[in-house]
Amino acid sequence: MNTKTMINTYKLLFANILGFFVITSFSASAQVIESNSFQYEIDETPAWVEVRAKRSYEVDAGFGINYQLLDSQFLVQGDVRQSYRRTVHTISSEQGLQDGARLEVSFSPDFQNLIFHDITLTRNGQEQSIIQSADIRLIQPESELNMGLITGQVTALVLLSDVRVGDQIDYSFTIDGVNTIFGDKAFTGYTTTWQVPVNDSYITVLSDQKMQYRMENTPGEIQVKQMDSGLTRYDWTYQDVPEVAGEDNYPYWHNPYGFIEFTSYQSWAEVVNWATELFPYSDELSPQIHAKNQEWLDSSENKKDYINKVIEFAQNDIRYLGLELGQNSHKPHSPIEVFDRRFGDCKDKALLIAALLQDAGIEAHAALISTNQRKKLLDVLPSPGQFNHVVTRFIYDGKEYWIDGTKSFQLTDLDNKSINNFQYGLLIKDDETSLVPVTPPTQHARDVTLNERFDYSDKTSDVKVQIDIVYTGAEAERMREYIASAGMKVFQSELYNYYLRTYPTLVEESDLTKSDSYVDNRLTFSSTYLMPNPFISTEETIVFPLYGTNVSSYVELPAVKERKMPMALYEGFTSEHNIDIKLPFSIGWELEDKDLTIEDKGISYQRNIVAEPSAISVSHKYATKSDHIAADDTKEHIANIRDIRDALYYSVAVPNKSNSVSKSLQQRLREALGKN
Structure with missing residues (x-):
C-alpha cells in the first residue's frame, strides 16, 4: 500500500468510527461557517481533552509523509459523545505534498457537528495558525451511491495553500454528536499500526460506562484509571510505532494491522x-x-x-x-x-x-x-x-x-x-x-466449466468449433445479473475476444445462445465458430494448444511471494476446462506426463488426458477446499500455483499425416504467449 492508499484507508476508517457519535453546542464564542447548505464551527479545544506536547522529530525521506503524532480521544458521559482527533505530519517529498496539503474529515450533519480547533503550519521552526485562511469546503460526495446507498455523510475538504516540502501540518477537530439509534450504549475502535511508521501515538477513552476493550496486533498496554470526576480513563500510548509490511490477497477476516476496540455492550445478548x-x-x-x-x-x-x-x-x-x-x-x-x-x-x-x-x-x-x-x-x-x-x-x-x-x-x-x-x-x-x-444449502455449488470441441475429421473443409460455458450455483446467479445489465451482445463480444487469444483464426458462425435451468441453478451459453483446417496447409507439424485458460483465470500468483499473512481462496469453487479434438487419421501417441495431480490443504488440480487413435481429450479441473491458506503453508501453495500454471499450458504437436506425436511443447507455447 502506498502512502496515498494508506491515507485514504485511514480517513475511511476514521470516518466510519465517527459514525457512532447528538449535537451539542461547544461555546457561545464558536465561529459558525456555512458552506453548500451545511456548516462547521471553529472553536477552542474542549476542556476534557488532554493536549499532548510535540517533541523533536527526525524526518525520513523514505516516506512521502512522516506521521509524527496521532491523537484520538473519545468522551462518553451521559448523553454526550465527543470524538477528538489531532494529527501532526511533515511532508518530506513532492509526492507527499500532493496528499499532505489536502485534509478530509467526514461527518453526518443529521446528528453530528464538526468543530475545527486549529490548523498550524510550521516552516523552518516558525509556527503559524492558518485555520482562518484555509479553504474549507463542505461537500456531499455520496461515494457509495454506485452501490445503491445514500448515507447523507458530508466531507469537509480542506485545501491548504503555499505548502512546501519540509512543512509540518498540525490540525485538530472534534466530532460532536451521536446517532440516537444506538441508545445509551457506546462503542468505538482505532487502528494502531499502518504501512507507515508513527512517532507518537495516543488513544484515550473517558467513559462513565463500564467498557470492555480488546487489543489486536498492538504493542504496549492499556492503562486504566478511575478519575475523580467518576469517569474511567483508558489510555494507550506508544512511541515509534513500526510500519507493517503490506501483503496482498489476504482473507477478509484477517486484519494485519493493529487495532483496539472498546464497547459498553457486555454480551451478544445485549446486542440482540x-x-x-x-x-x-x-x-x-x-x-x-x-x-x-x-x-x-x-x-x-x-x-x-x-x-x-x-x-x-x-x-x-x-x-x-x-x-x-x-x-x-x-x-x-x-x-x-x-x-x-x-x-x-x-x-x-x-x-x-x-x-x-x-x-x-x-x-x-x-x-x-x-x-x-x-x-x-x-x-x-x-x-x-x-x-x-x-x-x-x-x-x-x-x-x-x-x-x-x-x-x-x-x-x-x-x-x-x-x-x-x-x-x-x-x-x-x-x-x-x-x-x-451461517450454513449454506446442502446442494449449493459454484462452478464454471468451459467445453471446447474441434472436429478436424474432414481434412478438406474448415473446422467447426463448438464451445459451451456452463455456470452453476452462485456463478449462474452472478451471470444472470450481468446479462440482464450488459446484454447478450456485449457478452458475446467479450467471449469471442477471449477465445481469440488462444485461437486467433476463429470466426463466429452464429449468435451466442443461452439455456437456463432454474431447477438445478445452471446457466449455459453455447456458440459455434469456424476455423481454417491446419491439415490443408503444407506444414509438417501442427501444434494443438490444449490450454486450461478457463482455469488459469482463477489461479493467480500473489504479488508478495514471501508471506507472513494467510492467502484468501474462493471457498467451494470449481473451474473446469475440457477440450476434445477429432483428427482425420490415426495417431500412434507417445505422450509423457498425461495425468497429473497437484494438491495441498486449500486446493486440488487434476489434468487428465485421454488419447485414442484419431482423437484426444484433455481435462483441466481446479477446486478450492478452504477459504484460505494459512501463512505457514503459503510457500508450498505458491509453488503449487506455479506448477499448476505450467501444467495448464499443455499442448501436442501432430506431424501432418504421420503416425506419431511428440510430447508437450510447453516451452515453445509459453514463449509464444509471452509467459517467460
Missing part, C-alpha cells in the same frame, strides 16, 4: 436486545400485503413453492436502494413502506421476507452479518458496529435456510439458492445469546 427493538416482526401488515401473501399461498403447489415466490418478490421486485439516513442507518423501514414503494436495502428486504413468512406461519428472523469479519466475529467484542449487512434465516420442514434479499436472479429451487460464505451471524430473535453458524 438492541436489534429486536428495530425489527418489529409482530407489527400488523397492511391488507394489501395480506392479500398478496394469500395469493401466493393459494397459487403455490406447496409451502416450498410459496417460499420461493416470497424470496423472488423481495429479491427481484424490490429494487435495491438504501436510504441510510439518521436512524435508518440501522433501523429498517416498515414492510408496509417497502412493499408500497418497491425499494429497500438489505435490512428492509430481510425484515420484509421474515414478516411475510411469519404471516404464513413459518419461523423466520433477520440476522446481522459481517461481510468482512466473518468467522473473526468469534474473536471480537459485542457491539452493533461489528455488522454491516442483514439477511434472513427461516426454518422449513425442520431444515434451516439462509437467504440474502439483496441477491437477484436466484430463480432456482430453494435448496440451490446460494448464500455467501458469511460463516457466522447474530439472529435478531428473542432470547438469542450468541453467534450462530
